[in-house]
Amino acid sequence: GIKTYAVNGEEREIYYDHIRAALDFKPQITLDDGADLVSTLHADYPDDISGVRCSMEETTTGVIRLEAMEKDGALKIPVVAVNDADTKHLFDNQYGTGQSTVDGIIRATDVLLAGKTFVIGGYGMCGRGLANRARGMGAHVVVTEVEPVSALQAVMDGFKVMSMDEAAVIGDIFCTVTGNTTVLTTQHFEKMKNGALVANSGHFNVEIDIEGLAELASKVNRNVRNYVDEYLFSDGRSIYLLGEGRLINLVAAEGHPADVMDMSFALQSLMAEYSVQNDLTPEVHSVPREIDKLVASLKLQTMGIEIDTLTDEQETYLNSWEEGT
Known part of the structure; x- marks a missing residue:
């Protein structure tokens, strides 16, 4: 039941027609890949900008473009640089x-x-x-x-x-x-x-x-x-x-395997929830460290891997400036 606008081998004009078709639904949250949707929103749908609560950006290129928009004062909505999270670029990208x-x-x-x-x-x-x-x-x-x-x-x-x-x-x-x-x-x-x-x-x-x-x-x-x-x-x-x-x-291939993309999608989903629960300002935001670590922990669980946890003594040592060598 999900409306999908995409065809294999589409030309540039059709690609942007599909982006506009998605924006015609007046979304409150968007997930973007390259910032084309956000840039089209700002260029062609200025009256709908106020209705967008946040956008999640998946790619290095997209984050670069959004940071340029922010620097120029053109960015009017909050965006999250999902790409820059460790559980995204260290795994999905690499x-x-x-x-x-x-x-x-x-x-x-x-x-x-x-x-x-x-x-x-x-x-x-x-x-x-x-x-x-x-x-x-x-x-x-x-x-x-x-x-x-x-x-x-x-x-x-x-x-x-x-x-x-x-x-x-x-x-x-x-x-x-x-x-x-x-x-x-x-x-x-x-x-x-x-x-x-x-x-x-x-x-x-x-x-x-x-x-x-x-x-x-x-x-x-x-x-x-x-x-x-x-x-x-x-x-x-x-x-x-x-x-x-x-x-x-x-x-020519099938893109990334699902078992590395799952972390990227988890980040997007969790940050979509985060953007609803928090009033974000119109700028490029980082993924909070606790969410990054949560995704890594969940991934380890799915792989059946358990890791050590810090002891009370180790926690004290790391958090105290008075502890010496």
């Missing part, structure tokens, strides 16, 4: 995206990862998960980054780190997971080897300059395999774009 992205690339291409040079754009939690899973399947993993701390973590995790210009020359497989735009551009396509595979798992297809790729190509062969387009260059090279640059783990 293990979910890592596994499902590899799954999508392999389903689309049947490529053998072992021995290939796998270039990953971005080393946030999604990039870390993907890097570790690709390495586990025998790939030589290269990471590109713009944040020095993340780049340093990648180095100390044992991965090669370099600029995308350098990586473009040696990569066999490329996957962007940044949540930003134009991570792979024409200057990179011009350097790629024949047969390079290009994919995205970073929320929007803007991470790959698809228009630029099409302009460079002398011919495009659509669907040489399911979810694979071949871009032929005049010098004889081919670059294969997977899933039209959309999220390859959703396009």
